[in-house]
Amino acid sequence: MESEDSVRLRLEELHKDLGKKQRFEEAVSTIISLLQDRYPTASPSLRKSFYSVICRVATVLKTRFTAPGFWLSGLKLFEFSLSLLSEHSERQHLQACVAQAKEILHQIDNPSPSPESTSNGGYLFEGHLTVDPEPPQPQWLVQSNLLTAAAAALSNAESSQSPAENSNTSETVANILQALNGNFDDVIDGIINFETDSGTPKVPPASKEVVAKLPVITITEEVLAKLGKDVQCAICRENLAVDDKMQELPCKHTFHPPCLKPWLDEHNSCPICRYELPTDDHKYESWKEREKEAEEERKGAANAVRGGEFMYI
Template sequence: MESDEGLRQQLEELQKQLGKKQKFEDSVSKINSLLHDQFPSASPPLRNLFYSVVCRVATILKTRYTSPGFWLAGLRLFEQAESLVSDPSHKQHMKACIAQAKEHLHDIDNPTEVSESTNSRGYLFEGHLTVDPEPPQPYWLVQSNLINAVSSLVTAESSRGPVDSNRNSEAAANIFQELINNLDAVIPEILDDDGAPPRAPPASKEVVAKLPIIILTDEILSKLGHDAECAICKENLVSGDKMQELPCKHTFHPPCLKPWLDEHNSCPICRHELQTDDHAYENWKEREKEAEEERKGAKNAVRGGEYMYV
């Protein structure tokens, strides 16, 4: 049996090679063999390292690769790991990885089914088909789409002929149902106070495109700490990972960050908000900033007056 240190170094080296497309399948195959031969007798720290490496394979598959061969290799690895791990949470995660791999391979074998179910399966992001479902549309986009649909229907209604009557009635019924399904997005929160802050629109596409990309090195990782992770997908970071840096200096996997900014437009860690393309919202933020400065000034003036009479 190999020494613990030798096995650790071998696993860490294989984990680094996972990021190289031409070495991915071979690396996964070697990890699978080591898992079969060494995991049962490995020490608890090494078992945790094995699990971490297998999780890394799952993350890379979800964020980078769509090749059936890659996913089939991953599926075999996940099935092997699921049969060996004893921790209930680890076993449950492996079952989820197996299910995702099988679904991805099924979608590739049934392309028609994929096209008919894009709302519930993966979506195209930067040229890659993801495995996770597409994030829900932000409220402002739902609202805009429905308003445009109603406007188009009204225009069609004003110029319709007898032949189009049934068709427009059916469209009206569909839009009405959509309005019911999205009341929270379309109707303002009338029960809230008038001063309630508006919902933040997505970050400006131009601003997001200019966010710097950095590649993690061993030196950077040593500063971040051994347990550093992407705060969105919760996967541990390794050398060679591409990370996108926000103005607040927090970094995340680019495929994780874009959907998050579309929905939340704020740093998941410190809530720093990026600039948007919505001029009305940006003007509101500027007014709020000025009002906050005035409130602080008034508060300081009151405190100064109190000190004068002490």
């Protein structure tokens, strides 16, 4: 039987092979065989080496090799690894990898229909039929339309003398009020989500257009040597390797593109320095501009006070 040092060297070679498209699937298959043969009796340090190479598979799938065949190989590895690994944090990560692989393979097998293929593919806008489906109405507009309909129904009821018509109108108003009540919770949630208890708005996701234009760089031997051997993506904590694709924020910090997008959707700030990207939310951007102006006024007032103090000294 091979010594643990020999297995560790093989894992390091496989780690490199995972970056080569023509050898990726063979490397994954070899990792599964090694897991089956050596993981149950492996030392804690060797188990960490196994987990590291499994994480590398996940990173390569998310950043480079996205074809269905590669994802199928990765899914097989992740599911097999789950039957062996026992550490809670490692199992959580693998469960997330399994879920992502299944989701991606499902999307490939069941692509969503294009707008042109749907029966209600467009809507009339300024005299022209659009290609995309009509976007959902904002909740405030839904509420306004329901209130208008309720008012109109009550007005008709007042002018009507027929008991039958009054009965139909009462039923209509009841239905409108029920719909109004159903939408009310959504509107309140929107208000609560926009402002916290301190009056500071919740930061919306980063602008999709801005994120799409962020530069993508490829890690080379020279770049890796400059960054250091153990440099990581600050989001997934995976060590960087040669040929990794990294997306660069204006603050010059870089992250794996598949890691960065969901992070910016939820937090919209650099995980390292908290640099904030522009959003598509005009209300939030207006608030931010007002805060900036108010901060400048506060600084100006503070400087004026300090200047006055110096005059009286």
